[in-house]
Structure formats: C-alpha cells, structure tokens
Amino acid sequence: MRDVAVLGVGLHPFGKFEDKxxxxxxxxxxxxxxxxxxxxxxxxxxxxxxxxxxxGGKGWGLNGNDVVDDMGRTGIPVFNLSAGCAAGxxxxxxxxxxxxxxxxxxxxxxxxxxxxxxxxxxxGVDEETDLEYLRQLCVGMPGPAFWAALCRRRMEDFGTTDxxxxxxAVKAHQLSAHNPNARFxxxxxxxxxxxxxxxxxxxxxxxxxxxxxxxxxxxxCSAEMARKHTTKPVWVASSAVATAGFDDGCPNGLxxxxxxxxxxxxxxASVAVSRALESAGVxxxxxxxxxxxxxxxxxxxxxxEDWGLCQPGEAERLVEKGETLPTGRLxxxxxxxxxxxxxxxxxxxxxxxxxxxWQLRGEAGARQVPGAxxxxxxTLGLGGNGTAVVLKT
Amino acid sequence: xxxxxxxPVVEGLFAETxxxxxxxxxxxxxxxxxxxxxxxxxxxxxxxxxEVDDTAFGPRGKLWSWAVQNYPPPPPARFxxxxxxxxxxxxxxxxxxxxxxxxxxxxxxxxxxxxxxELAIEPLCHDEQGREVMSWAFRPL
Numbered sequence: 001m002r003d004v005a006v007l008g009v010g011l012h013p014f015g016k017f018e019d020k021x022x023x024x025x026x027x028x029x030x031x032x033x034x035x036x037x038x039x040x041x042x043x044x045x046x047x048x049x050x051x052x053x054x055x056g057g058k059g060w061g062l063n064g065n066d067v068v069d070d071m072g073r074t075g076i077p078v079f080n081l082s083a084g085c086a087a088g089x090x091x092x093x094x095x096x097x098x099x100x101x102x103x104x105x106x107x108x109x110x111x112x113x114x115x116x117x118x119x120x121x122x123x124g125v126d127e128e129t130d131l132e133y134l135r136q137l138c139v140g141m142p143g144p145a146f147w148a149a150l151c152r153r154r155m156e157d158f159g160t161t162d163x164x165x166x167x168x169a170v171k172a173h174q175l176s177a178h179n180p181n182a183r184f185x186x187x188x189x190x191x192x193x194x195x196x197x198x199x200x201x202x203x204x205x206x207x208x209x210x211x212x213x214x215x216x217x218x219x220x221c222s223a224e225m226a227r228k229h230t231t232k233p234v235w236v237a238s239s240a241v242a243t244a245g246f247d248d249g250c251p252n253g254l255x256x257x258x259x260x261x262x263x264x265x266x267x268x269a270s271v272a273v274s275r276a277l278e279s280a281g282v283x284x285x286x287x288x289x290x291x292x293x294x295x296x297x298x299x300x301x302x303x304x305e306d307w308g309l310c311q312p313g314e315a316e317r318l319v320e321k322g323e324t325l326p327t328g329r330l331x332x333x334x335x336x337x338x339x340x341x342x343x344x345x346x347x348x349x350x351x352x353x354x355x356x357x358w359q360l361r362g363e364a365g366a367r368q369v370p371g372a373x374x375x376x377x378x379t380l381g382l383g384g385n386g387t388a389v390v391l392k393t
Numbered sequence: 394x395x396x397x398x399x400x401p402v403v404e405g406l407f408a409e410t411x412x413x414x415x416x417x418x419x420x421x422x423x424x425x426x427x428x429x430x431x432x433x434x435x436x437x438x439x440x441x442x443x444e445v446d447d448t449a450f451g452p453r454g455k456l457w458s459w460a461v462q463n464y465p466p467p468p469p470a471r472f473x474x475x476x477x478x479x480x481x482x483x484x485x486x487x488x489x490x491x492x493x494x495x496x497x498x499x500x501x502x503x504x505x506x507x508x509x510x511e512l513a514i515e516p517l518c519h520d521e522q523g524r525e526v527m528s529w530a531f532r533p534l
Contacts, residue, residue: 139481140470
C-alpha cells in the first residue's frame, strides 16, 4: 500500500439551513477542501461519498452522483457508501484504499446531510420483519433511551454521578465556543446542564446530540502529489472498518444473546479502533487527541476505556481534572464533538477528519491541542458498523 | 370508550401459556443459541447446521439496565394520551437471552442492576376500538 496524504479539508458549518439543499452543503464543503488542497475540481479522479439516509441521492443514496452532477460531470468513478452514522468513516476508508492501492492519485471523500426534525427514528423500514421497527412498536425505546440504558448500567457499575455526566457537556461547549463551525456555541454551567429537560433519565437534553444539517469533505492524494502542493502534509497512518461481533452485548433489536462477562459493548467501535492502532503501529497512550462519536456524554466515558486509553472507571476523574481538555493528557473532542455540532449523520466521519487535520497542522486556534502529531477519529452506525482513522504529521 | 378485549401489539411474539407468560423464540438444535423473536436460521458464525426449534423463553431474569422514556416517542411507538413517561428495561433471561421490554414499575428509582424480574403481559395502550393492546413487560420480584 502507498502512503496517502490528506491534502485538503473543508466543512460547511453545522446548523439548520432551510434554504440550502444537501447538494449545496456538499458543494461548499467540496470547494473549501479543494481550495485548501490547492486543486481544481478536474483534478479529482474519483469520489467516495457517504450515502445519505435523509436527503438527496435520488432516494438511492447516490449522494456522490449528486456532487458530480453539481460540480460538473467529468466521467470519474463514484462510490456511494452506506453504513448508517458510520457512512462518512466508511467513505473515508474506501477513498483511502483507492489512493493507497495505486488505483487513483486524487480522491474526494464527501458526506453531507439535511436532517429531519426531532430525534432520529432508527429504522427506515416499516415492516414487522425489521427488528428495529418491532422494538419501537412493541417496547418504544428510541435512540436516547438506548443510550440512557447503557449509561445507567455504567452508573450502577462505577457510581458515575449526574454531575460526572453533566461535566462532559460543560467541557464540550467550553470548546465549541471557540469553533466557528459548531452549531451550539454557548457555554453552559453544570447547573444549566442539569436543569435542561430530562430526555431519557439519566440523560438530559444538553447531554445528547441533536440532529443538524452539515457537510464535510476531504481530498486524499498520493505522497508524490502531496509533495507538489505542500511542505507539511497530514498523513493517513491507518484507516479501518469493522462490524459488531456475534456476542456483542448491545441490546439492539428486541435483544441479543447474553454476552460473556468480559465482552465490551459496541465491539464494532473497539475492533475498528484496535485495528487502526495496530495497523498504524501506535500504542493507545501515544495518541495526542481523539475525536470520538459522542452521541451522548456516556460514550466519552466508555469509549476511552474500551479502547485502552485509560483504566475502567477512570474516565470520570480524567474529565473532572480537565485531562480531556486540549491541554490535558487525553484530549477528547477538541472540536466540541457531536454534542456541539449536532449530528449530520453521514457527514460525521469526514467532519472528524477535518478537525484532526486542522489540529495536526496547528490551525485549531483556541481549541488547539499543543503539539498534536497523532490523532484518532471514530464513528459507529446502525447495522453494527464501526470505523476508525489515525492521522499523523 | 373501553372494553375488556385484548389484542397483541404484534402476533407471534409472546403468549400466555399454562405455565405463565412466555416469549416466543427459537433455539439452535446444534449450538444452543437462543433467538427472540423466532429465527428461521441460526446466525452463530461457526454453527454450520442451522436447525432451529420453536422455543418459549422466560419467565425469570435479571435486570441488566433500564431507562425512562421521558418524552412521547416517535412512531411507530404507541401510547395512550395524555402521555405518561414509562420505563424500559434490558433483562438477561435465565435462558441466555438479553431482551428489551417495558418495566412494570411506577418509579424507576426503585430499580437496581441485578434485581430479579419476571415476565408479564401488560397493556401498552388502547386502540381505536378501545381494546387493550398488549405487549410483554418485566415486573421486579
């Protein structure tokens, strides 16, 4: 495999944009990424796009084709990747593969989404053969209740308090206040987080990510091409994809098998991350920063432990001591994370790559992780999809 | 509008048997893996025979975790108006299944991980004809 550089990144700010189509959001992200790379649209040799569930793509998830139609048809191959909320991460993995394999020298990875109002309905299939549909019909346990149940179990196991959870939301907005692309940039006090409406006990409104409109793009290229355009490239140290194992304990659908006691939940995420770290030759302790999928504050406690970044039960104290801030020993989500951006589901894997690239170039301003040289991004999505990427200077 | 008539929210998922309420699933004859709801095949990656038998699961298990549904859930979830928050549980049945279901409790604060629970069949809501729409639930012992 060849070395692959992230030559340019671009983000459309996140929010609600009534007057713009998803294609327009993707165009602005794409133009920003091409401008950042110093390339023209006609330099792009292939597209790896996240398939949107909610917008554009002619209803078939053909969002990469929308981008080609919009930017101008050049006859390039288009790959549309569907992986639930992990689609952006999957699209990145395929884009990386296309360059690393030598098939193409320059590939655009793009993901954009315009989300409907309210919390996401898990399944798009209204049939009794669909287990997620059955779960909502027979039990009524949407995403936030699923997250709340995982979180409650942690509270039982480790004595995590309401304040421990709220502190993570406070930290997220402390950082998003410095991120012009974030949707929610107001800082909150611990009391304000705890006073926000209870969505699914124990999780409050400010402890859960809402949905947003947004788009993200990255231009990947060969080392040879990168060196013609920059003296300080950001490299892809590794990119990995996984799916959940059979004996994963996450209660999806109506249920699963009781897992062996030592199994972690969300094995799709931990396996993708361990594959990425192994393939990059990086020990967990060497990472300078992590952008992880914080649909809820709970994940910011559980994932670092699942992945060996800290000890089980240690995460609450790291947050309390400020160790997950950019200046701490385990900086997590310096962007402000999903909590501050809201989730434009299929854009998120590429959104993380944008933040990692800015951090590694030292361009992240007041949220900069000092001296960041090695960063991890991670997404997971419906169907048991997990992705991880390690970028390095 | 009310009647004593009851209908299941979905056919074929649970039953009131002579021994009490049960969930209707399958178990692999070869590797013993349990499934709920019924599965026409075994999905264990190393199981090659894939012969499953209809199996009734329950009634006993331990609460793994729970959550309160504080806001009215989006469709297809069903509830009576005015909306009253309910508790959902994740229960590890003695049969080796981890199952989700409504918790039959007035106050979730009384719950603890590991408490013994028992399967019940309880009304989820009422339909347009005033019939009780039934689903499975778990009751702490």
